[in-house]
Amino acid sequence: MSGDRSGDTNEAVPDGGTVTEEAAGGSGGSALAGLRERDDFVVIATAAALVVFPFLLIDVLGVVGEVIGISIGGYTGLPSLVLIYGIIVIGFNLLLGYTGLLSFGHAAFFGSAAYSAALFSQVVPSPILMVIAGTIVATLLAWPIGFVSIRRSGVYFAVLTLTFGQALYFWALGPGAWLTGGDNGFSGIEAHGLFVGVIPLDAQLIPVFDSYTVMYAFTSVVMLAALWVGNRIINSPYGLIFEALGENEERVEFVGLNVFRYKLMAFIISAVFAGVGGAMFVIHEQYIHPTTGLYWIQSGDFVIMTVLGGTGSLIGPVFGALVFEYVANVISGVSLPMIGSIGSLWRFVLGAVFVFIVWVFPRGIYGAFADLAAMVNGRGGGDGDKPAAADGGERE
Amino acid sequence: MLLQSEIASILLNGLQQGAIYALLGIGLTIILGTMEFLNLAHGALYLVGAYTGLIVFQETALSNGLLYSSGITTLGFEGGFLAALIVVPIVGFGIGLLMERFVAEPFYDRPETDQLLVTFGLALIVEETVKNVIGGNTFQSIAPSTIFGVNVSQPISLPLVGLFPSWRLLIIAIAFVVIGLTYLAIERTDFGLVVQAGTHDSEMVRILGIPINRSYSLVFAVGAALAAFAGLIGASIQTVSPQIGTERALIPAFLTIVVGGAGSVRGAIAGGLVLGVIISAMTQTYSQWAQIVLYLFVALMLIVKPEGLFGSAEVGE
Numbered sequence: 001m002s003g004d005r006s007g008d009t010n011e012a013v014p015d016g017g018t019v020t021e022e023a024a025g026g027s028g029g030s031a032l033a034g035l036r037e038r039d040d041f042v043v044i045a046t047a048a049a050l051v052v053f054p055f056l057l058i059d060v061l062g063v064v065g066e067v068i069g070i071s072i073g074g075y076t077g078l079p080s081l082v083l084i085y086g087i088i089v090i091g092f093n094l095l096l097g098y099t100g101l102l103s104f105g106h107a108a109f110f111g112s113a114a115y116s117a118a119l120f121s122q123v124v125p126s127p128i129l130m131v132i133a134g135t136i137v138a139t140l141l142a143w144p145i146g147f148v149s150i151r152r153s154g155v156y157f158a159v160l161t162l163t164f165g166q167a168l169y170f171w172a173l174g175p176g177a178w179l180t181g182g183d184n185g186f187s188g189i190e191a192h193g194l195f196v197g198v199i200p201l202d203a204q205l206i207p208v209f210d211s212y213t214v215m216y217a218f219t220s221v222v223m224l225a226a227l228w229v230g231n232r233i234i235n236s237p238y239g240l241i242f243e244a245l246g247e248n249e250e251r252v253e254f255v256g257l258n259v260f261r262y263k264l265m266a267f268i269i270s271a272v273f274a275g276v277g278g279a280m281f282v283i284h285e286q287y288i289h290p291t292t293g294l295y296w297i298q299s300g301d302f303v304i305m306t307v308l309g310g311t312g313s314l315i316g317p318v319f320g321a322l323v324f325e326y327v328a329n330v331i332s333g334v335s336l337p338m339i340g341s342i343g344s345l346w347r348f349v350l351g352a353v354f355v356f357i358v359w360v361f362p363r364g365i366y367g368a369f370a371d372l373a374a375m376v377n378g379r380g381g382g383d384g385d386k387p388a389a390a391d392g393g394e395r396e
Numbered sequence: 397m398l399l400q401s402e403i404a405s406i407l408l409n410g411l412q413q414g415a416i417y418a419l420l421g422i423g424l425t426i427i428l429g430t431m432e433f434l435n436l437a438h439g440a441l442y443l444v445g446a447y448t449g450l451i452v453f454q455e456t457a458l459s460n461g462l463l464y465s466s467g468i469t470t471l472g473f474e475g476g477f478l479a480a481l482i483v484v485p486i487v488g489f490g491i492g493l494l495m496e497r498f499v500a501e502p503f504y505d506r507p508e509t510d511q512l513l514v515t516f517g518l519a520l521i522v523e524e525t526v527k528n529v530i531g532g533n534t535f536q537s538i539a540p541s542t543i544f545g546v547n548v549s550q551p552i553s554l555p556l557v558g559l560f561p562s563w564r565l566l567i568i569a570i571a572f573v574v575i576g577l578t579y580l581a582i583e584r585t586d587f588g589l590v591v592q593a594g595t596h597d598s599e600m601v602r603i604l605g606i607p608i609n610r611s612y613s614l615v616f617a618v619g620a621a622l623a624a625f626a627g628l629i630g631a632s633i634q635t636v637s638p639q640i641g642t643e644r645a646l647i648p649a650f651l652t653i654v655v656g657g658a659g660s661v662r663g664a665i666a667g668g669l670v671l672g673v674i675i676s677a678m679t680q681t682y683s684q685w686a687q688i689v690l691y692l693f694v695a696l697m698l699i700v701k702p703e704g705l706f707g708s709a710e711v712g713e
Binding site: 096100102148151152154155156158159160162163164166167170171174175296297300303304307344345347348350351352354355358359362 | 434502508509510512513514517518520521524525527528532647651654684685687692694695698699702
């Protein structure tokens with residue numbers, strides 16, 4: 001799944017297992033330099049895209065919708081929601097795409113951060129402090145869970161993370177109900193706005209457009225920060241070791257590195273992202289329930305978004321989050337002339353698309369587009385690029 | 397201090413729940429052991445089994461069903477459930493064959509994460525199909541009230557236990573007959589020999605010239621039939637809704653083989669019974685903690701005895 005970013009097919013880096021501190025530091029290898037430039041470009045381009053994105057999603061699609069008579073414009077909260085899930089899946093992909101570990105328990109970190117932020121808001125209703133509080137709790141929870149789960153690999157890792165997540169879910173529903181509100185959920189969460197409540201989160205930045213709310217700006221900043229951090233990690237020597245772990249764990253071990261420590265770190269880092277996302281989610285939705293926060297289907301949704309978007313690149317999974325949330329929130333409300341209301345069919349369609357993507361494009365939507373782009377302007381440029389990309393990742 | 401009768405009823409309920417876990421676990425474990433294929437759609441087969449049972453039961457047993465409309469008004473006994481007992485495993489077997497051919501086979505050589513992902517997607521599709529075709533509402537369990545004229549809806553008095561629903565007793569018996577037959581088939585037949593050998597080292601089996609690919613389909617189909625059968629058993633004692641596939645089948649099945657040891661039939665039976673007794677004991681005492689204790693027990697088991705009760709640590713890693 002991992003290690004098939006086009007950068008390492010150029011020439012200089014022989015393979016993931018032989019990365020040394022020196023090479024990773026960037027002193028040699030035009031491939032690495034090229035990679036870094038590309039990824040800085042990704043962050044800048046994303047910043048630009050974030051400005052246009054809500055306008056396209058709400059206003060433009062709204063107008064198009066009016067013309068064709070089907071409401072396909074998103075509601076004002078949708079861009080923020082997409083970015084919140086984007087933050088989570090960037091972190092999730094560090095674990096799944098780069099380190100090669102499939103966790104089915106990330107809802108635990110998402111949910112615990114959401115609940116912590118919600119509880120914290122009852123004391124200090126500051127959105128930034130809520131995010132910090134939620135993230136700290138998620139991180140503290142990730143350490144013991146990771147410490148135990150990382151000891152096993154493959155299915156067992158997936159099952160262990162799943163069991164811990166489910167244990168937490170049932171705790172929140174039953175014995176922990178005094179804290180979490182149990183099946184009633186936790187409502188009445190109100191963040192007072194930025195800068196000690198001076199700027200309310202639902203205020204509009206530009207009066208004419210519905211798309212740009214303070215919440216969206218806030219989420220964009222956090223999302224860009226997350227992307228930048230993710231970018232720093234995968235381009236650091238540390239991140240290259242994650243990638244090497246995804247390719248061949250034994251090789252990393254033989255080089256003399258402490259595999260356990262790196263895997264645990266990758267797990268915790270991804271949980272931090274999930275924690276930030278969980279806290280942001282609760283600020284956005286102002287409501288949290290064990291089923292939305294902690295149930296294993298939520299972890300499954302992270303998996304779907306990540307794989308749908310593409311595990312081979314940093315930004316890829318965000319596309320998955322966009323598709324997922326758009327389908328879940330907008331397409332599900334669309335009523336087509338022939339078929340009628342889509343309603344709850346959306347999950348069926350999503351499942352089918354997901355199976356198709358796993359089957360045919362193991363590198364997801366982003367990978368498919370990257371292949372397409374390479375095919376269009378390729379020919380002369382990337383000689384070794386295409387076969388490596390088409391193969392869709394290593395097979396063992 | 398628990399009363400003697402409480403302990404006895406905990407054990408009996410545990411036996412019944414454990415039988416369902418064991419049926420699911422056996423199917424999952426022989427597929428995982430022989431083909432090293434991780435089937436996250438195993439719970440979907442349970443779901444299909446439960447709903448097929450439900451439909452067969454209603455169409456054949458009620459006074460306005462399919463059989464009734466074609467002129468057959470009585471089978472001489474309450475035949476719906478017996479018909480389901482025959483139809484459901486056959487349906488499961490057929491679906492298993494199709495799944496092996498069209499879903500599993502293209503993924504044997506792909507990384508295990510891809511296998512998990514594609515079967516996870518498949519499970520979603522099945523669950524959503526059921527929701528959209530049959531509806532998301534919950535159905536009552538489908539226990540018949542009489543079998544061959546014998547009333548099974550009344551509880552009977554057992555020594556030690558006291559009153560216990562006689563239908564559940566019958567279900568335990570039926571489940572254990574099926575478990576026993578499966579166990580014998582794997583321990584005593586040529587087919588079982590191939591399965592066992594494949595669990596140990598499928599590469600070697602292929603090198604020896606045994607047509608393991610044909611056995612693959614059969615193993616998959618048998619596993620699927622067992623899961624569907626478990627769904628029928630489950631549907632006869634618990635309500636049926638589209639969520640049961642993951643909640644009551646997939647996750648417990650995984651927990652079962654983790655406790656029992658991946659690839660081991662004996663382990664799946666033992667693991668299923670252990671988990672069944674734990675959950676029934678917790679349900680009768682501190683029901684709020686039942687699920688939590690179950691999950692924590694499995695986590696503890698993985699830490700202390702990672703290879704499970706009867707398994708080898710290599711399978712599924």
